[in-house]
Amino acid sequence: MASTPSWKLIFVALLVLEMWASQAIARSLQDASMVERHEQWMGQYGRVYNDNAEKAMRYRIFKENVEYIETFNKVGTRHYKLGFNQFADLTNKEFQASRNGYKMSSNQNAPKASSFRYENVTAVPSSMMKLSED
Template identity: 85%
Template structure:
């Protein structure tokens, strides 16, 4: 049975890449012998912060930011930890456990502009609908697949930029190990028409407060 699942997934990946209707690529990874349902069941799903909102953090800290760099990659500034595979990930959006966190503050919901302002200042936790097969086997290039808004997995956005084909993207860190995606990262299209962003990325963005 496991081999049958693997074979079917490989056929899906190869067919997708051969047809080439999307610019991004899929690849065989550690989830190639799992059905999509099995992958979802192996993860504990998305849970929002267990921290209480701080009374001092009732407003969006970066609301008045007026100018942001054309691109940002917090990895180059040495503030992003290495990618790890958390296995049965609990889905909570923890950007760091190195410092004591007393609360968190929300980025304005359904606003790519607000997320961009915040991300220009620090990495930001987000929730995404990562339930699709293309997410499971994502390998490289900017992800542009339409998906839902049933937020089921926590990620950390660590930057943004523009691809060689001028497609704008969010740089997102996952917790599925370095064999998934672009060494554990995914570039997701930004600047789309949907107010919630691709896969709901701007619906519930937050950052911790020390």
């Protein structure tokens, strides 16, 4: 009798290990597919990274953005869909910093503009004639 529960335990343990292994394989295939998508995207937009560390970081951001876009489009509650473009490897903050706002030049020798173009005019007519609209 003591051997029967141990066989059940071994069977359950093997079943759990098999499930973990199949999930790991599926995850590896998804990662390989995502790496391929990233490589294709890099080629399409001519993206080249300085080193493997930067490439790994940009891949992670790209993957998160792809997952967000796919999830957003699957929900289908909007009248539009999201797509991929040359900014797919940027975080929201990076994109906003590169695209929003005017950046003043650091040139300190630029002439200062006055607040009112005619502020120093002294010869002003005493009256203005209204032209008739006949």
